[in-house]
Structure formats: C-alpha cells, structure tokens
Amino acid sequence: MELFTVTDGCTGCGLCAAACPASLVRQRTPGQPPQALAGREAHCIRCGHCVIACPTKSFVHALLPPDSFEPIRRKEFPSPGSLRxxxxxxxxxxxxxxxxxxxxxxxxxxxxxxxxxxxxxxxxxxxxxxxxxxxxxxxxxxxxxxxxxxxxxxxxxxxxxxxxxxxxxxxxxxxxxxxxxxxxxxxxxxxxxxxxxxxxxxxxxxxxxxxxxxxxxxxxxxxxxxxxxxxxxxxxxxxxxxxxxxxxxxxxxxxATRVAQIPPRDMPPVHFYEPGACGNEGE
Missing domain, CATH: 3.40.109.10 (NADH Oxidase)
Incomplete structure (x- = not known):
C-alpha cells in the first residue's frame, strides 16, 4: 500500500517531512516532493500531522480521507482570559x-x-x-x-x-x-x-x-x-x-446549586532550569 500521494500543487517545502513524528515521510533533496519510507507503513500512527502541515493541501494520506479533516476556526477559540x-x-x-x-x-x-x-x-x-x-x-x-x-x-x-x-x-x-x-x-x-x-x-x-x-x-x-x-x-x-x-x-x-465565587489557591512553586545550577537548596 502506498502510504500517501502528493498532487501537482506540492512545492517541495518539506514541512510534511518535518512534521511526521515517525519519520515516515522523507524528502531526499530540498524542493523535491516527499516520498514514503518503504516497508514501514505499519508504523504510521495516523496523527495526520503530515496532511495538516502542507500549506497547499497537496498531501493525501491513504489512511485519512480528506473529508475527515475539520477546518480550524480560530475565531471560536476562547480568549486567554476566558479560558483562565x-x-x-x-x-x-x-x-x-x-x-x-x-x-x-x-x-x-x-x-x-x-x-x-x-x-x-x-x-x-x-x-x-x-x-x-x-x-x-x-x-x-x-x-x-x-x-x-x-x-x-x-x-x-x-x-x-x-x-x-x-x-x-x-x-x-x-x-x-x-x-x-x-x-x-x-x-x-x-x-x-x-x-x-x-x-x-x-x-x-x-x-x-x-x-x-x-x-x-x-x-x-x-x-x-x-x-x-x-x-x-x-x-x-x-x-x-x-x-x-x-x-x-x-x-x-x-x-444542585450554583456557586458564585472562586476560592483562593496559592501559586505553585516554579523554577526555571539553569544548566549547572544545584537542585537542592543549601548545597
């Protein structure tokens, strides 16, 4: 089975190859259409990242029908404040x-x-x-x-x-x-x-x-x-x-009832990693 095909709209940008977490999409040289890693089709996890990475919608996955993808409607995203x-x-x-x-x-x-x-x-x-x-x-x-x-x-x-x-x-x-x-x-x-x-x-x-x-x-x-x-x-x-x-x-x-307030919670401790820094206080 051929894992995927690309249409004439492919620009050879390589984004599909970069997006595949299993490295099944290969691009031999920049600007060339991608090819599937032969004999490794069973390793595909069907995440669809290769398809959605294509800016020209030229990538067609054999296991993921094009009509099964839903467009992202960013205007419907909650604001950071409302999500918080x-x-x-x-x-x-x-x-x-x-x-x-x-x-x-x-x-x-x-x-x-x-x-x-x-x-x-x-x-x-x-x-x-x-x-x-x-x-x-x-x-x-x-x-x-x-x-x-x-x-x-x-x-x-x-x-x-x-x-x-x-x-x-x-x-x-x-x-x-x-x-x-x-x-x-x-x-x-x-x-x-x-x-x-x-x-x-x-x-x-x-x-x-x-x-x-x-x-x-x-x-x-x-x-x-x-x-x-x-x-x-x-x-x-x-x-x-x-x-x-x-x-x-x-x-x-x-x-049974609707509460109207948010009780307080302390901010958890946060440490930003610094190479070479000691992880135990006092040492």
Missing amino acids: HLLMARRSCRTYNPAPVPRDDILALIEAVRHAPTGHNMRQVGYVVVDGPERMDAARQLVLDWIGLEVAADSPRAARLHLAGAARAAARGKDVIFRHAPHVIVAHAPIDGISPEIDATIAASWLEIAAMASGYAACWCGYLMFALAAHPPVNAALGIPSGHQGYAALLFGRP
Missing part, C-alpha cells in the same frame, strides 16, 4: 441534582474530548457510563464490597485510605462513595498500553472541563478508582473490556 476563568471556576461537585443527564448530552461531551492526547497517538481510551438509580446502586455496592474486604483484612490500604470510616458512614446511610450523583463515568485503557493510566487521566480531565463549560459538574471518584486499581473483579462487573482497566472515574450530573 473557566479553569479557575472548575470545582469538584459533591451535591447533585438527582435528575439524570440525557445520554445524548453525555455522548456529545465524550465526542468533544476524543482529541485528548494519548501516548504514541494510540487512542485506546474507552468509557463506561453508569446511569439510573438501580445501576448506580449496584456500582456503589461493588465499591462497598471491596471496602469490606480491605477492612476485614486489616490491610495497610484500609488504614491509609481510612476505609473503615467510609464503611461506617455508608452503614449510617451517607453516600460517601457517589455523593448521590446520577452518573459515574469511568475512563479505561489497555493494561499493556504504552501509557494507559496517563491517557485515561488526561481524557477524564478534559471531560471534566468540558462538563463545566456545558453547565454540568463532576468530581473525581477516589473510592471507585482505588477499587478499580486494587480489585480486578470491579472492572469486570462494570463491563470494562477484558485486558483493560478503569483508571479514572468521574461523578457526573447537574450541580
């Missing part, structure tokens, strides 16, 4: 309107974040959405069952995560697991992937911001994430595909 405000206004929501969110709205949010970066552009992140009171109750019980096992074993994890206290609160009827959210969304990826946990975490982070921008709210569901990491049966019971693991979980729904 959105990021700062994001809050972890622990009080929800119990009404479920339409599935189409959830799918629209996931569609919007499908361009979240993944290691080697593998794009293997998937999602499990739990919705409906009965399904949420069943998922909650999965986590509580795992907590019970940890507490009964008096495990170091139970002590570190204060799981006995969570179990007592749940026994009193307090929903410390899902906070009465109408949904939980789990991002999963292949266990043997290049960077599965990072990929799923980035995807869920993007989803949380997209939810905020759309008027919804989310909160990272720590107890479920701990259960997914420590107890494989939880993954299987939630319907996560074999060979995958759930790495990130968000409570999701409409917020």
Whole structure:
C-alpha cells in the first residue's frame, strides 16, 4: 500500500517531512516532493500531522480521507482570559441534582474530548457510563464490597485510605462513595498500553472541563478508582473490556446549586532550569 500521494500543487517545502513524528515521510533533496519510507507503513500512527502541515493541501494520506479533516476556526477559540476563568471556576461537585443527564448530552461531551492526547497517538481510551438509580446502586455496592474486604483484612490500604470510616458512614446511610450523583463515568485503557493510566487521566480531565463549560459538574471518584486499581473483579462487573482497566472515574450530573465565587489557591512553586545550577537548596 502506498502510504500517501502528493498532487501537482506540492512545492517541495518539506514541512510534511518535518512534521511526521515517525519519520515516515522523507524528502531526499530540498524542493523535491516527499516520498514514503518503504516497508514501514505499519508504523504510521495516523496523527495526520503530515496532511495538516502542507500549506497547499497537496498531501493525501491513504489512511485519512480528506473529508475527515475539520477546518480550524480560530475565531471560536476562547480568549486567554476566558479560558483562565473557566479553569479557575472548575470545582469538584459533591451535591447533585438527582435528575439524570440525557445520554445524548453525555455522548456529545465524550465526542468533544476524543482529541485528548494519548501516548504514541494510540487512542485506546474507552468509557463506561453508569446511569439510573438501580445501576448506580449496584456500582456503589461493588465499591462497598471491596471496602469490606480491605477492612476485614486489616490491610495497610484500609488504614491509609481510612476505609473503615467510609464503611461506617455508608452503614449510617451517607453516600460517601457517589455523593448521590446520577452518573459515574469511568475512563479505561489497555493494561499493556504504552501509557494507559496517563491517557485515561488526561481524557477524564478534559471531560471534566468540558462538563463545566456545558453547565454540568463532576468530581473525581477516589473510592471507585482505588477499587478499580486494587480489585480486578470491579472492572469486570462494570463491563470494562477484558485486558483493560478503569483508571479514572468521574461523578457526573447537574450541580444542585450554583456557586458564585472562586476560592483562593496559592501559586505553585516554579523554577526555571539553569544548566549547572544545584537542585537542592543549601548545597
């Protein structure tokens, strides 16, 4: 298979070759049309950078149909100030309107974040959405069952995560697991992937911001994430595909109330690298 072709509009600028992260696009001499590295087609990660780098739209990729590309509308970009405000206004929501969110709205949010970066552009992140009171109750019980096992074993994890206290609160009827959210969304990826946990975490982070921008709210569901990491049966019971693991979980729904202020946060420490400078103060 010929990985790509170029039309007569090619100027030989070489930008496509410079953009290919796998070095599959080669330009033998400046000004000449590019050629594909023979026999390495399977190494293409289908990122599309070679196509979008071409200023004359003369680069045609065999695996990426031209009509699958969407033009960038820079006028629709948020301003730096509005983006900063959105990021700062994001809050972890622990009080929800119990009404479920339409599935189409959830799918629209996931569609919007499908361009979240993944290691080697593998794009293997998937999602499990739990919705409906009965399904949420069943998922909650999965986590509580795992907590019970940890507490009964008096495990170091139970002590570190204060799981006995969570179990007592749940026994009193307090929903410390899902906070009465109408949904939980789990991002999963292949266990043997290049960077599965990072990929799923980035995807869920993007989803949380997209939810905020759309008027919804989310909160990272720590107890479920701990259960997914420590107890494989939880993954299987939630319907996560074999060979995958759930790495990130968000409570999701409409917020019960709208907050009107942004609480203060300190500026994190920032150091600019200086070659030869000592990294430990006092040495």
